[in-house]
Amino acid sequence: MANGLLVGAYYIVLALGLSLIFSLGGVVNLAHGAFYALGAYLAYEIQRRLGFVGAMALSPIGVALIGVVIERLAIRRFYREDPGLALLFTFGLAMAAEQSLRLVWGATGLPFGIPEALRGQVFLGDFIYSRYRMAVLAVSAAAVTGCWLLLNKTSFGLVVRAGTRDPEMVRALGIALSPILTAIFALSVGLAGLAGVMSAPLAGVHPAMGTEILVAAFVIVVIGGLGSFWGVVWAGLIVGVVRGLTVLFYPPAAEASMYALMVLVLLVRPRGLMGERFERFE
Amino acid sequence: MASARDDQTRLTRRTLLKTAAVGALALGMPAIVRAQPDVIRVGHITPRTGFLGQLGEYGLNAAQMAVDETNTAGGVLGRKVELIAEDSVNPGVAVTKVQKLVERDKVLCLVGEISSASALAIAEQANRYKVVYINSGANSDELRGKNCNRFMFHVEGCNTMYTKTIGTWQKSKNLIKGAKWYMLTADYAFGHDLFRVSSRFLTENGGTVMANDMVPTNTPDYSAYILKIRQAKPDFVYINLAGADQTTFLKQYKEYGLPIPLAGGVMDTVPFWGAGIDSLSGHWQSLWYHGLTVPASQAFTKRYSGKHGKPPDNQAWGDYLAVKILLQAMAETKSTEAAKWVPYFEKGATFDILKGRKGSFRDWDHQLLQEMYVVKVKDKKDAKDKWDIFELVQTVPASGESLELIQPTKQENPCTMA
Numbered sequence: 001m002a003n004g005l006l007v008g009a010y011y012i013v014l015a016l017g018l019s020l021i022f023s024l025g026g027v028v029n030l031a032h033g034a035f036y037a038l039g040a041y042l043a044y045e046i047q048r049r050l051g052f053v054g055a056m057a058l059s060p061i062g063v064a065l066i067g068v069v070i071e072r073l074a075i076r077r078f079y080r081e082d083p084g085l086a087l088l089f090t091f092g093l094a095m096a097a098e099q100s101l102r103l104v105w106g107a108t109g110l111p112f113g114i115p116e117a118l119r120g121q122v123f124l125g126d127f128i129y130s131r132y133r134m135a136v137l138a139v140s141a142a143a144v145t146g147c148w149l150l151l152n153k154t155s156f157g158l159v160v161r162a163g164t165r166d167p168e169m170v171r172a173l174g175i176a177l178s179p180i181l182t183a184i185f186a187l188s189v190g191l192a193g194l195a196g197v198m199s200a201p202l203a204g205v206h207p208a209m210g211t212e213i214l215v216a217a218f219v220i221v222v223i224g225g226l227g228s229f230w231g232v233v234w235a236g237l238i239v240g241v242v243r244g245l246t247v248l249f250y251p252p253a254a255e256a257s258m259y260a261l262m263v264l265v266l267l268v269r270p271r272g273l274m275g276e277r278f279e280r281f282e
Numbered sequence: 283m284a285s286a287r288d289d290q291t292r293l294t295r296r297t298l299l300k301t302a303a304v305g306a307l308a309l310g311m312p313a314i315v316r317a318q319p320d321v322i323r324v325g326h327i328t329p330r331t332g333f334l335g336q337l338g339e340y341g342l343n344a345a346q347m348a349v350d351e352t353n354t355a356g357g358v359l360g361r362k363v364e365l366i367a368e369d370s371v372n373p374g375v376a377v378t379k380v381q382k383l384v385e386r387d388k389v390l391c392l393v394g395e396i397s398s399a400s401a402l403a404i405a406e407q408a409n410r411y412k413v414v415y416i417n418s419g420a421n422s423d424e425l426r427g428k429n430c431n432r433f434m435f436h437v438e439g440c441n442t443m444y445t446k447t448i449g450t451w452q453k454s455k456n457l458i459k460g461a462k463w464y465m466l467t468a469d470y471a472f473g474h475d476l477f478r479v480s481s482r483f484l485t486e487n488g489g490t491v492m493a494n495d496m497v498p499t500n501t502p503d504y505s506a507y508i509l510k511i512r513q514a515k516p517d518f519v520y521i522n523l524a525g526a527d528q529t530t531f532l533k534q535y536k537e538y539g540l541p542i543p544l545a546g547g548v549m550d551t552v553p554f555w556g557a558g559i560d561s562l563s564g565h566w567q568s569l570w571y572h573g574l575t576v577p578a579s580q581a582f583t584k585r586y587s588g589k590h591g592k593p594p595d596n597q598a599w600g601d602y603l604a605v606k607i608l609l610q611a612m613a614e615t616k617s618t619e620a621a622k623w624v625p626y627f628e629k630g631a632t633f634d635i636l637k638g639r640k641g642s643f644r645d646w647d648h649q650l651l652q653e654m655y656v657v658k659v660k661d662k663k664d665a666k667d668k669w670d671i672f673e674l675v676q677t678v679p680a681s682g683e684s685l686e687l688i689q690p691t692k693q694e695n696p697c698t699m700a
Contacts, residue, residue, distance in 0.1 A: 007503050108336045109526070111558020111668065114537060121539050128512060130537045133505070202537070203502045203530055204557065208333075212500060247495070247506035252469050254506075255498040 006133040008240030009140035010198040014213065015220040015232045016147060017191030023227035024164050024184050025079050031090040032217060033210030034097035035189040039063045039196025040205045041101060044110050052115035056139070056197050063193030064186040071185040079181060094210065101207040109206035136198045143194060144233060147187070151229070160184060219258050223265050225275025234273055322363045322618065324349065324605060325389035327379055327404060328419065330369040333525055334396045337552055337597045341418060342367055343590055344598035345393060348605035351585075358612045365605075370395060373403035380407040390618055391415070393604040396597065398422035398472060405434040414620045416608060418600035421548060422475050426647045427695035432624060435648040437604045439569050442690040444548045445480045447567040447654040447678045449487070450688065452545070457518055459488040464516035464542075466507060466531065468523045469496040476522040476547040484520075492516050499527060504534045512540055521546040529557035536561055549657075551595040559671045562659040569654055570599040570636065571672055579636040593669050599636065607633050638677060644689065647697040651685040653677050 018032045042062045043055035050058070070093070078086035118132040151157035163170045163177045170177055196209075203209065220239055224231030239258045246257040253260075265273060326345050330338040349365045357363055366387045370376040376395070383389045384407070392408055392415040395401040401420035408415035409431040417425065417436045426440050439447075452458050463484055467477040473496075481491050493514055495507060511519055519542050523531055528546060535544060544564040551571065554562060572583040572593040582602065586594040594602070608623075610633060615622040628645045635641035641652040657672035665671060679687040 007505055107339070108552060109529070109556030111556060111560070113558055113560030119537075128509070128538060130505070132537060199502075202534060204526070204533065206526070206556070213502065216502075243503075244506040248510060251495040251497060251507070255501060 005237055005240060006129065006137055007243065008236040009133070009137045010195045011213075011216060011220055011239070012233055012236030013140050013143050013191050013198070014195035015217045015224070015236055016144060016229070017188040017195070018217050019221045019224070019227065019229070019232045020147070020191070021185055021188035022221070024160055025075075025181055026083060027075060027078055027086040027090070027185075028083055029090045029188070030087060030214065031093040031097060032189070032192050033212075033214030034094045035063050035067065035192035035210070036196040036199075036213060037101060037205075037207065037210035038066065038097065039193030040112070040200040040209060041105055041110075041196075042193070043197040043200055044105075044112055044205055047112075052118075056194075059197045060190040060193035063196075064190035067186045067189035068182055071182050075185055076178065076181065094214075098207050098211060105207070107207060109204050112200040112205050114201040132201060136202075139194075139198065143191065147191070148229060150187075156180070156183075216258065219262050223258075223262050223272055225269075225272025228272065228274040231272055231274030320361050322358055322361050322612065323387055323389040324363060324365050324608065325380075325383035325387065325392045326365050326367040326394050326601070326605075327370045327376060327383065327392060328367075328394035328601070329371065329396055329400070330367075331371065336556075337396050337419065337550060337595070338369075338394075340552065340595050340598040341394060341396070341601035344586065344594055344600075344602035345605045347586060347589065348602045348609070352606075352609050358609050359616065359618070363609065370397075370400050370404070372397075373400045376400040376403045377407055380404055380411075384411045384413055389413070390612075391608050391620070391623075393601060393608065394418055395420050398425060398475075401425055402429055405429065405431055408433045412620055414608065414623055416604035418604040419597055422472060423479060423690060423695050424475065426649050426690070427697050430647055430697035430699060432699045433620065435607075435627060435643055435650070437600050437607070437650050439652070439654060440649060440690065440695075441476045441479045441547065442483075442694065443649075443654060443688045444567050444569075445476070445483050446688040448545050448547075448565065448656060449480075449483050450678045451565060451567075451656040451676060452518075453487060457543070458484060461489045461517040462492040463489055463518045463520050464511050464514055465491055465494040466497050466519075466521045466523060467494055468527060469498050472524060473497075473522050480520060480522060480547050497523065497527065501527060502530065504531045505538070507531075508535055508538045508540065511542065512538070516542060518542065519544045524548055525550070525553050526556075529553045529561065532563065533557055533561035536563055550597065552597070554671060555595075555669055558668070559660065559662050559665055562671060565656060565658050565675065566672070567654055567678075568657045568672065569596045571596070571655060571657060571674070573670065573672060573674060574637070574655070575674075576636060576638055578634060582636050603633070603635055638681065639685070646692065646699075647690075647695065649689065651689065653679065653685065654688060 014036055018029060021027050021029050039059050042059040046055040046058050074089060114132045118135050120131050122129045122131055151160060159175055159180055163180060167177055220235045221232055224235030242257050242261050243254055246254045326342060328338040328341050329335055346365055349363045352358060352363050366383060366389060368379040368383060370379060391413055395404055395417055396419035398420040401417050402425060404415055412433060415434050417434060417438055419438050421438060421441050423440045423442055426436060467473045484491060521528060521531060549566040549568055583593050586598060611623040611626050612618060615626050627643045630642050632640040632642045635652055637653050639653055641650050644651055655677055656675040658675050660671055660673050679685055
């Protein structure tokens, strides 16, 4: 069971980023997986020079900076538009990004080992835990908590939340929303980058990694409920546990289990586990 | 009125015909210009995009190298050789690509492929056109058995060869008799074929399959499987996985540090390089490895590395050899006709295959009889560079033994050529 928690950890960070920019900017970011892959590739480059801790700290920042540029140039034009346009744009961006990764780093996967200090296992009674995964869990928990505090306990968060409710009023009060949304987008893709760094030693670094994981991230967001912060966290954990149980009893369905779970949740609660009403799309 | 309309129609029709003729001429021109009868064309068809794409690139580079070397040495039958390469993509596309290669480019023979499904499609076309096709990378036993045909030959080893190679080593280390194995199998045609072959070998030699999990392809996380294995306490873990699935599993298996020894049904060098020596463990079987000490093999590695900045993998070896073997057949039969080459191959012509012993095709299923190798993942401190990941443990079959030892028997994989 606890293994599900460890499996789900970096998925949650990834899905949280996806959920953030969707609920606050109204953008369905199909390029989210590309930022995740970029995070892993940047980590590969940084790690060779500054070690894994350096990669963990700098790579998400690098991804966030690239996010700022893309947001300033393109994404910001889509906030007020039909969500379909942003969907198309980010879809194209994802494809262009994957091919660029291929051009720069080659089609072959890159080796990325678990950092020396985090190798090995921890035994608790009859259970065995990988140290690295526990570290991933700790970092993920910190990232989730940090985001929550930022959005709920700071004046920045207050403006963000007010802005999604009533942008006109926020403007009338003399607060510029556009830099705030830029920051949110940067935070969102930065989280994707962080997830990329954490997954690199587990699943390897290769150009298609973003495309492969994106669907899982969407499933988690949908199960959790669009726009719900804790919904995403819960959904990530549940998906991890359900997957683990399926492997135990019927492995061929392991990858299908999360889709079955999604169908089930949507049938019972069309808005997802903890989804709120969504004025923009209803 | 009626006749006027007729005139108009006729005019239109004539104009249309003219336009069509000019168009056809324009389209046909390049083909006419290119059809130099003094060039021997070899068709190369292999996946160059998708999950097998990285292997395909190695294959193409090596095939091109074989052609270039032949041309530098004066060509074949006094003619230059030209390689025409196509991306096979999938079985459906592969069929149209073969038709294009044979009908438009007039290639004399075909080389390539990695996916067994596409290889089957290519083989059917080759049989229809009566063009020799050498399979340089598809493993499925059925290509040599149920689906064999007179025009298809195999440089790549089949699943049984891979299984028996590692099996010979396991037997010698007494890892099979009375042992309980835990298997993980890729849940698609290739995995099923491999599971059939490897579990048969295991039970025939007195071991038991204690469990087999069918694993969906592209599984990103194996921790649940690994914990399951740990609970089951098998004597040995055997994986019938390939490509990225295999390396992801290896990585995470090492992460959990289970003490149970591990091996698998196939091994391609490229994904192993991709995983990196830190993530690897166990004994594996290899069709060809660039660390081989055979002089011809080292010379090949040196030429390839000099050109591409990295050593060749087993796929490069396969495509290089396939082209070389075809060119040798042309030179020795002094003919460009497939009808002459097939008997030449079937009568046991031998080829320098960059290994300790020469290779030759088995007459009844067209499989190249050859040595394979058991290799062991090196200690990191012994590795000279990121490609230096294996040390050679033994050659299988050993130098005194028959090369038939690792081959499927007629009973195991019956083939009747039409």
